[in-house]
Amino acid sequence: MKRPYVFITRKLKEELLTPLFEMADVKMWDSESEAVPREILMKEAQKATALLTMLSDKVDKELLEQAPNLKVVANLAVGYDNIDVKVASERGVIVCNTPDVLTETTADLTFALMLATARRITEAQGFVKEGRWQSWSPFLLAGADVHHKTLGIVGMGKIGQAVARRAKGFGMEILYHNRSRHMEAEQEVGASYRSFEQLLAESDFVVCLTPLTDETKHLFDHDAFKRMKNSAFFINVGRGQVVDEEALIVALNSDEIAGAGLDVFYAEPIGSDHPLLRFPQVVAIPHIGSASVETRETMMKLCRDNIVAVIQGNKAKTVI
Known part of the structure; x- marks a missing residue:
């Protein structure tokens, strides 16, 4: 045989x-x-x-x-x-x-990306390795706090719940948006349901974990980024095509948002000349969400x- x-x-x-x-x-x-x-x-x-x-x-x-x-x-x-x-x-x-099997590992990476973006970790590393650290000053590479801020999760599945559990340890208020309410998440982590527009307006960190479907493609467009706080950060560990990258570039150029942490991109792999890489407030990593x-x-x-x-x-x- x-x-x-x-x-x-x-x-x-x-x-x-x-x-x-x-x-x-x-x-x-x-x-x-x-x-x-x-x-x-x-x-x-x-x-x-x-x-x-x-x-x-x-x-x-x-x-x-x-x-x-x-x-x-x-x-x-x-x-x-x-x-x-x-x-x-x-x-x-x-x-x-x-x-x-990859839920907790991807949640670790998501939270690490959020911290790295808010606290300018990769930017600070370059500052030291390039020999530019000559003195100390009060606002040298000062970033944004994560603790006690508002986290908005778009796509509250198992990974979203795992991220929310980590956020509880940072004293964060947790908002989420799904097509329908997730009562288990509300009970487990105290998450509060919001419409997509409400979540964008209220969140200090918007974390995208939604899968790519016909409905979610380009979910984050010009209008979505305009609704976010100027001080808010966008974190994407979902799928690249959920984001209109031209809209994200405009939002970063015009200071509509404070920065972005990106594990995924519209077309992968990206080259070193990708326009998003020119922004110091963007942390870009090569789709390593579950890479332990x-x-x-x-x-x-x-x-x-x-x-x-x-x-x-x-x-x-x-x-x-």
């Missing part, structure tokens, strides 16, 4: 994938950091039983229609806007993600287990 064929779109630790190697022929793209070229992914998908993919890998209608043997796509992420789930479902392909060794290894194992389950005819752990 022919063994299943699994293609993995990044070079991962082989020791984490032992159960797959035991039951299938496995091929990995030979780079840890560079995305597999589209033409290679298409070619591999044509013969694959399973794909283990990254957010940067487009699993669209074109690919799915040329993958007659494909049974499962395991995406190494919570999000799955890189996959045409509707077409996959129509073709009987199971799509899996990695929810829950422990969490990334757990995510890889979950993808592995989902593929093994489907190949064995069992139910995957985290089906979308």
Whole structure:
């Protein structure tokens, strides 16, 4: 009987994938950091039983229609806007993600980004490393307090709740906006529901954690940034396309907001000439929300287990 064929779109630790190697022929793209070229992914998908993919890998209608043997796509992420789930479902392909296991790690990063932006951490590091620190002065690189400020979370899912728990330790008032009220979050962390417009107007820190959908694309536009306080900071650890980047640039140029901390961008990766990088009040990092060794290894194992389950005819752990 022919063994299943699994293609993995990044070079991962082989020791984490032992159960797959035991039951299938496995091929990995030979780079840890560079995305597999589209033409290679298409070619591999044509013969694959399973794909283990990254957010940067487009699993669209074109690919799915040329993958007659494909049974499962395991995406190494919570999000799955890189996959045409509707077409996959129509073709009987199971799509899996990695929810829950990265919640706390991503919340750590979100809060770190908020602190770094408010307290000008990266700007201050450059000041020292570039030899510009010659004396001390009362307002040298003075930033904004985080404690006892108002935090507005747009997208109060599990990561939002984890961020809110951290904010409680800083004595922050917690506001949130969802399509519907989240009673568990209100009870657990004392969060208060606001309309999107009210949240923008009241918050000192606006944290975007909402997924990318047709409704949320360009949610943060010119009007949204105009509604924010001039002293407020915008933090995005959700999806880049939720933000109209031209509107964000205008808001920063005109001092409509105080600064931004960005883990995600409209098109990734960005180059060093990206216009948002010229602002000293912008902290920009390369989509590392869940990037701790422990969490990334757990995510890889979950993808592995989902593929093994489907190949064995069992139910995957985290089906979308």
